[in-house]
Structures are given as C-alpha cells and as structure tokens.
Amino acid sequence: MEVINIKGTDDTPNVILDKASGQFELSGRSLPEDVNQFYGSILDWIDAYAADPLDRTEFNFKLEYFNTASSKIILDILLKFEEIVENGKEVIIKWHYHEDEEDMLEAGEEYSDIVEIPFDYIVYTD
Template structure:
C-alpha cells in the first residue's frame, strides 16, 4: 500500500492517503467523468490496508459537492474502513460541512447510519 496524494481539480477532490500516519483526506468537489476509475486506487489501497495496515485511521472529509457516482465510491471506501475497524483498529470519520449546506450534513448522517464507524460532524466556520 502506498501513499496517495492527488491535487484537486475543477472536477476532482484533493485526496491524501498516508498509511504510515493513519490519515485520509478528501476535500473539494467530486464530479469526475469516471468516478470508478478516479477512486479505484484509493479503494484498492484501503483493501490492502484492511489486510496489512496496523495503525488507527482518521479520515477528514470536506466535500463541497459530489455526484451520485462519487457517492457510490465513497460508500465503497467507507465499507473498506468498516472492515478495517472490524480488524480491531480505531477508525474515525471527521465529516466537515458548511452551516449553509444542510444537504451535505444530511448525506454525512446517512453514511453514518449505514456504517458502523465513528462519525464526528464538524461545522466549518462561515
């Protein structure tokens, strides 16, 4: 499993996966033309982390917008994080949202109800 660092673009989020420090960051907009292809490397690395990873994980998630296909990929990532938790490692999701964006807050709540993960909901400064 390798460190991943992807710069944000107009259509894709900033992504960092730092397995040596147990850190994941997803920030920005996610409307790639092919979400499955864009998120594939991240999902594969999480699958490998579920097998070989030893550290607890913290995921800082701060999306402004994501489309339906990105939502499916996020669900797949959270499923991998749930597997990691079941292997005895602590997994925390810090879900950041704008106070003016109730929809993003609700999407985070929906994910938290689908997964057995520790979600913290953090309101961004206005």
C-alpha cells in the same frame, strides 16, 4: 506503503492517503464522469491498507460537493473501513460540512446510518 497525494481539479477531489503520517483525507469536489477510473487506484490502496491498518485511523472528509456516482464510491470506501473496525481496530470518520450546507451534514448522517463506524461532524465557516 506508497503515499497517494492527488491534487484536486474542478471535478475531482484532493486525495491524501498516507499511512506513515496517519493522514487520510478526501476534500473538494467530486463529480468525475467516470468514477471508476478516478477512484480505482484509491480503492486498491485502501484494500491494501485494510490488510495491515494502523491501530487508529482518522479519515477526514471535507467535501464541498459530490455527484451521486461519487456518493456510491464514498460508500464503498466507508465499507472498507468498516471491515477494519470489524477486525478490532479503531476508525473514526471526521465529516466536515459548511455551516450553510445542511445537505452535506445530512449526507454524512445517511452514511453513518449505513456503516458501523463512529462519525464526528465538524462544522466550518469558509
């Protein structure tokens, strides 16, 4: 599969989707005005990946901030990985949050209430 490697800007996140090296990461800031435009190709990639996933997928979310429109898209991404779990493969979400940011931890907990995927919470300090 092709590798997606998008460098973040002040309103869009870093995205790495690399099946060969097993790297899956969304980090930085996500507040684009048009989330569909930014995430369209990413969602397509994940759809294709879900058809033939690795036995174990580890997805790192290390977001500093995301707007509510992005929060909907993040749920869409998680739901696609939930399907992979339903198809018998292992997926683990590594949810990183800054020690000062309880809101980011809570956001992760809310997602894990909605989707049936195991979450690991990882605290970091700068």
